[in-house]
Amino acid sequence: MSTPVNRQILLAARPTGTIKASDFKYVESAPPVPGPDQALVRNLYLSLDPAMRGWMREGDSYIEPVKLGDVMRGGTIGEVVASNSPAFAVGDKVFGMGGWQDYYLVHAKSGARVLPADVPFPLTSFLSVLGITGLTAYFGLLDVGKPKAGETVVVSTAAGAVGSIVCQIAKIQGCRVVGIAGSDEKCAWIKNELGVEAAINYKTQDVATELRTACPKKIDVYFDNVGGEILNTVLGMINVHARVVVCGAITQYNATQPTPGPSNYITLLTKRSRMEGFVVIDYMDRAMEGIMQLGQWLAEGRLRYREDIVDGLEHAPTAILRLFNGSNTGKLIVKIA
Known part of the structure; x- marks a missing residue:
């Protein structure tokens, strides 16, 4: 069995004008090891969003900018592959800010959310219409x-x-x-x-x-x-x-x-x-209200949505440009695994 590798894409430079591939750096490391009350999540899908351009910029905003040399921030859906936490079981599907990488750690207060297992919609819908x-x-x-x-x-x-x-x-x-x-x-x-x-x-x-x-x-x-x-x-x-x-x-x-x-x-x-x-x-305390109503409309056929899925974490630095040149068709998602 091959040893797992944690591929990571770091923010290497603050973009000037349009984002460039050289603004990122690709590295590999060993996956982190979960400590007490932690779980290891393997990312499956990564959301690409226009807000990421603001996160790359220094300055006062609603959230701290990504630091140079850090893993690029991003919402992900992943699967728990090891756990020392009662809040996360192996096999759970999790939404969290897992970033542009294969693996990350979560704990009960990290903000990661276990997704329901019995919904009749694709997993990626939790990055799009239900996310x-x-x-x-x-x-x-x-x-x-x-x-x-x-x-x-x-x-x-x-x-x-x-x-x-x-x-x-x-x-x-x-x-x-x-x-x-x-x-x-x-x-x-x-x-x-x-x-x-x-x-x-x-x-x-x-x-x-x-x-x-x-x-x-x-x-x-x-x-x-x-x-x-x-x-x-x-x-x-x-x-x-x-x-x-x-x-x-x-x-x-x-x-x-x-x-x-x-x-x-x-x-x-x-x-x-x-x-x-x-x-x-600012509305995360009411997230379930929105998810329930959106899910109802979706089940009733009153909502339609499109997803534009790019295969491969390595393509994230170029795929994100599609948000700014208008070439994406629907919610832009990267399939990591």
């Missing part, structure tokens, strides 16, 4: 956006992992939904499969013109994943008491210079509206 992705859409839209039946909801990166779930939850709430995406294929998917009323290709269409057509009663809720010019355009079309949910700003993550703020921000005053950012980790 942080789905919870981001659920709490961001319902708790921050507070949509009401009959209102118009606009979603950017509407074919993305979070955006596509937002679109469907808004439809479940009885809203008119307009999605903005980056290709004709993605627009066709959110319109034909997810049921949005209108889809706009921001790369080939004039967003302002298309929004005026698609939103004859203007915009009540905007779920923002991109920032930049699209945010500025939407702000010029909001209704009184509109809600702008700031989930991300992917157009700015790789910027090397400060980006201009939205010139239409004054409409937040004149329309007595609200723009609010949120981070899903």
Whole structure:
């Protein structure tokens, strides 16, 4: 029997502009040995998320940046392969921040969560629709956006992992939904499969013109994943008491210079509206609420999702670029084992 090896991908440099393969370093070591009340987890799947670009950057944020020389942070699903902890049994499937590596240690207070064994959904769904992705859409839209039946909801990166779930939850709430995406294929998917009323290709269409057509009663809720010019355009079309949910700003993550703020921000005053950012980790005490509701909708056939799975941990440093060039189709996941 061969000796197990713990492949690890470390953060070697803080990216300037677009992430490069040279910003990471590949190393191998022996798997860690679990001590008292610890368990050893072998990672099976790794989630790749836009937030990782922020974790690589020094500066004040909602979470400490990854230190140079440390294993790159990331959410994973793994299997317990050895345990000295009553909280984890060998064979348990676990969600945790296992990072870009094969093995890591957990304990009862590490935040790792044993996943239920009897759900009728693929294991990877706990990284997508039933994981942080789905919870981001659920709490961001319902708790921050507070949509009401009959209102118009606009979603950017509407074919993305979070955006596509937002679109469907808004439809479940009885809203008119307009999605903005980056290709004709993605627009066709959110319109034909997810049921949005209108889809706009921001790369080939004039967003302002298309929004005026698609939103004859203007915009009540905007779920923002991109920032930049699209945010500025939407702000010029909001209704009184509109809600702008700031989930991300992917157009700015790789910027090397400060980006201009939205010139239409004054409409937040004149329309007595609200723009609010949120981070899903603030809702972890309510995670089960979201998972149960998302699971119910999924079982009822009211939610659809796509996963884009890349085979091999070694490909993570190049696969993550697909989040920023728009070439991924659905939730981006790396299969580790």
